[in-house]
Amino acid sequence: MTRYLITGAAGMLGQDLQQALAGRDVTALSRADLDITDQAAVDAAVAGHDVVVNAAAYTKVDDAESHEDDAHAVNARGPEVLATAAVAAGAKLVQVSTDYVFDGTGTSPYAEDEPTVPLGAYGRTKAAGEAAVRAVAPDSSYIVRAAWLYGAGGPNFAKTMVRLAGSHDTVSVVTDQVGQPTWTGDLARQIVALLDADAPAGVYHGTNAGQGSWYDFTKAIFAEVGLDPERVLPTDSAAFVRPAPRPAYSVLGHDAWSRAGLAPMRDWREALHAAVQAGVLAA
Numbered sequence: 001m002t003r004y005l006i007t008g009a010a011g012m013l014g015q016d017l018q019q020a021l022a023g024r025d026v027t028a029l030s031r032a033d034l035d036i037t038d039q040a041a042v043d044a045a046v047a048g049h050d051v052v053v054n055a056a057a058y059t060k061v062d063d064a065e066s067h068e069d070d071a072h073a074v075n076a077r078g079p080e081v082l083a084t085a086a087v088a089a090g091a092k093l094v095q096v097s098t099d100y101v102f103d104g105t106g107t108s109p110y111a112e113d114e115p116t117v118p119l120g121a122y123g124r125t126k127a128a129g130e131a132a133v134r135a136v137a138p139d140s141s142y143i144v145r146a147a148w149l150y151g152a153g154g155p156n157f158a159k160t161m162v163r164l165a166g167s168h169d170t171v172s173v174v175t176d177q178v179g180q181p182t183w184t185g186d187l188a189r190q191i192v193a194l195l196d197a198d199a200p201a202g203v204y205h206g207t208n209a210g211q212g213s214w215y216d217f218t219k220a221i222f223a224e225v226g227l228d229p230e231r232v233l234p235t236d237s238a239a240f241v242r243p244a245p246r247p248a249y250s251v252l253g254h255d256a257w258s259r260a261g262l263a264p265m266r267d268w269r270e271a272l273h274a275a276v277q278a279g280v281l282a283a
Helices: 012-020 039-046 068-089 121-136 157-165 184-196 214-224 255-259 268-277
Strands: 003-007 025-029 051-054 092-098 141-146 171-174 202-205 232-235
Touching (some): 003 039, 012 025, 051 068, 092 121, 157 214, 214 268
Parallel strands (some): 003 025, 141 202, 171 232
């Protein structure tokens, strides 16, 4: 029987990975359970497992600008440590990465083999983590880039918008950042499908299909949970100056799934409807 280890198991994706792997032999370790930068501790944790899924990450994008060393430890050093342990144990590694490895200046979906040009500290540390995994475990690792994640198990943009609707007559949301809202439930199931198919090692883009702006996403959220989407007002990024730069265009291509004989993830609007039906969001 295949034995799975999930790191970052208390996070939003980590919780959905546990659900997607329900009924299988799974060890789920949170940040409190395992320091992924500690090689000895990681070696001991990985031993005896066949698959490691690293859902642990430093995701505070703005804080990373002033704490890049901390972000690098978790997002770059951690994956290198896990890859080293996985190779020693003969295990496969899934490293969850991000659209922030791209600079967002594109106008067509980013291919999996597109050069990475991160804009800020968070993206730099995640790109470094990708590079480390490829260097240590080129033939036994998957890099799955995610983006615009929302789910039941943690704070996220979708939940914030629903919460704000309870205290504000209107919400203003940017139209000039375009990407792919992605339900962690769908991403978790896609990662399991990738592993079950024994797909070729390499980079895969784990985002729901289609595209939309944060404004489009918010209007769709309001409509799905029974709120008036006309309460969502358009604005632009100049109204929300943040410490870290945001990619303006974060649409990822999905050709690697087809090459592996797997269907890409469904359209983000279908996924949002299913997520609301599953109780992930409610007004």
